[in-house]
Amino acid sequence: xxxxHAGFLTSLILILGACTTPTYPGPEARAAAEQxxxxxxxxxxxxxxxxxxxxxxxxxxxxxxERVQSDYVRPVDQDILLTAAATAIxxxxxxxxxxxxxxxxxxxxxxxxxxxxxxxxxxxxxxxTAMKExxxxxxxxxxxxxxxxxxxxxxxxxxxxxxxxxxRAGLKPGDxxxxxxxxxxxxxxxxxxxxxLRGPKDSEVVLTIKRQSAxxxxxxxxxxxxxxDVVNWRLEGEFGYLRISSFSExxxxxxxxxxxxxxxRLGGRMAGLIIDLRNNPGGLLVESVAVSDAFIEYGDIVSTxxxxxxxxxxxxxxxxxxxxxxxxxxxxxxxxxxxxxxxALKDHDRAILIGGxxxxxxxxxxxxxxxxxxxxxxxxxxxxxxLGESVDGGIQPDVDVxxxxxxxRDEGLDRAIAELSRMxxx
Numbered sequence: 001x002x003x004x005h006a007g008f009l010t011s012l013i014l015i016l017g018a019c020t021t022p023t024y025p026g027p028e029a030r031a032a033a034e035q036x037x038x039x040x041x042x043x044x045x046x047x048x049x050x051x052x053x054x055x056x057x058x059x060x061x062x063x064x065x066e067r068v069q070s071d072y073v074r075p076v077d078q079d080i081l082l083t084a085a086a087t088a089i090x091x092x093x094x095x096x097x098x099x100x101x102x103x104x105x106x107x108x109x110x111x112x113x114x115x116x117x118x119x120x121x122x123x124x125x126x127x128x129t130a131m132k133e134x135x136x137x138x139x140x141x142x143x144x145x146x147x148x149x150x151x152x153x154x155x156x157x158x159x160x161x162x163x164x165x166x167x168r169a170g171l172k173p174g175d176x177x178x179x180x181x182x183x184x185x186x187x188x189x190x191x192x193x194x195x196x197l198r199g200p201k202d203s204e205v206v207l208t209i210k211r212q213s214a215x216x217x218x219x220x221x222x223x224x225x226x227x228x229d230v231v232n233w234r235l236e237g238e239f240g241y242l243r244i245s246s247f248s249e250x251x252x253x254x255x256x257x258x259x260x261x262x263x264x265r266l267g268g269r270m271a272g273l274i275i276d277l278r279n280n281p282g283g284l285l286v287e288s289v290a291v292s293d294a295f296i297e298y299g300d301i302v303s304t305x306x307x308x309x310x311x312x313x314x315x316x317x318x319x320x321x322x323x324x325x326x327x328x329x330x331x332x333x334x335x336x337x338x339x340x341x342x343x344a345l346k347d348h349d350r351a352i353l354i355g356g357x358x359x360x361x362x363x364x365x366x367x368x369x370x371x372x373x374x375x376x377x378x379x380x381x382x383x384x385x386x387l388g389e390s391v392d393g394g395i396q397p398d399v400d401v402x403x404x405x406x407x408x409r410d411e412g413l414d415r416a417i418a419e420l421s422r423m424x425x426x
Contacts, residue, residue, distance in 0.1 A: 026066060032082060033062035036108055039086055057105035061085075064109055064122070064376050067368060072116060073306060073379045084115035109376075117379050119365050125373035130198045133225075135284060137248045140201045141226045142166045146177070146190070153186030154178045154210070155193050165221045171209070178216065179208035199223050233258040236413070238271040239420050244291070247283025247337040252290030259294075259320045272325040272420035274413065275341075278355060282336025285364060285383075289313045292344040294320045295351075299386060301344045304364055306381035325423040326351035327416035330397055335359035343385035343395055352419055353397040355412045360394035 037058045068076060088111020089104050109122045123131060133139040143164020146155045157175040160166035178186060180196045188196075199205065203223050210216045231254035232243045240262030244251065263270050282288075285304075292301045296315040303312045328351045330342050339358050345351035364381040384390055399419065401412045 029062040029066035085112040123375045176210040243276040247287040251287040277338040279333030280338035288337035288340040304381040331356040347386040354399045357394040362391040
């Protein structure tokens with residue numbers, strides 16, 4: 001039985017598009033930003049905000065507002081954007097140090113972007129740095145695998161990574177994290193909690209832990225650079241088993257090397273391949289396309305459609321598995337870039353999908369640097385499988401398998417081995 005592998009990767013937003021250089025905003029965007037600045041300035045007595053000190057972020061808001069108007073996947077009324085920004089400011093709490101200086105404008109920007117969809121957001125310098133590090137397979141964190149509990153709030157510890165700050169602090173599987181730095185996370189999403197747990201190397205974070213029937217207690221941890229092995233492989237009899245936990249830089253290269261390693265270990269007698277994408281939250285679009293291309297000889301892999309353009313990604317000749325049968329394991333934690341791979345292999349009849357319906361995230365986010373180490377993440381396109389279907393609503397596997405929580409068996413893997421054995425004997 002397998003639990004959700006959340007680690008310190010967000011399970012929602014990891015597809016990156018091309019980055020562009022910020023431009024000076026036009027008159028409409030500047031007018032919208034000045035309107036918002038007037039709103040902030042009218043609150044200055046309550047929030048102790050100096051209009052002069054928020055001026056630099058007025059231009060930032062205008063640039064972001066303009067990019068949303070021009071590049072968001074669908075047209076958005078500017079009044080709706082300004083209302084979302086103003087609402088975010090009204091929710092600021094002076095007691096929580098969310099006001100003063102440029103914090104109100106940052107809140108306004110975040111509120112505007114996050115009102116669009118669950119994946120668009122503003123990335124301050126620390127969050128942008130953490131995201132880029134995670135795309136390289138390393139980031140400042142605690143070294144812990146977490147999941148959302150079936151009932152109630154907080155996050156459950158699946159297991160601490162060996163040698164990590166979490167392991168040294170004594171965290172155990174089943175521990176419930178209820179607070180981070182004294183702030184409750186019981187009503188927050190897994191994505192929000194992951195953002196709080198990650199941070200710069202050598203920074204400290206205090207977790208409040210509830211362990212079974214014991215009283216809650218605090219644990220202080222110091223973040224370190226956590227390195228994730230995104231591709232792991234082993235043998236399952238005459239079959240190769242390939243686990244892809246995310247699509248970060250060099251994932252495709254590591255997959256090719258893994259298949260070569262499996263072949264060598266089996267003396268060139270590999271009978272089939274299992275690709276495990278369960279709880280893979282996604283990652284870089286280009287890496288997902290490259291992995292798909294490694295197994296598909298020709299035809300479309302995926303196509304993206306935005307307001308301004310449509311792009312098709314096509315396979316090139318060559319199949320590193322040489323036509324051998326492939327079984328792909330998916331579940332509700334398989335999202336985004338992992339759905340691109342699963343969908344492409346399924347539509348090309350290159351693999352049998354086993355497990356549960358995938359998450360169903362059919363949009364592409366573009367990360368746009370905004371200067372001074374910050375960026376915006378904006379939904380700019382929808383993507384479609386080779387046969388033209390969107391993955392909204394998820395991809396249905398060919399063989400439904402549900403893990404039995406009462407056992408430690410991996411029913412999905414067992415079924416994959418059985419299906420490959422059947423196909424190999426045909």
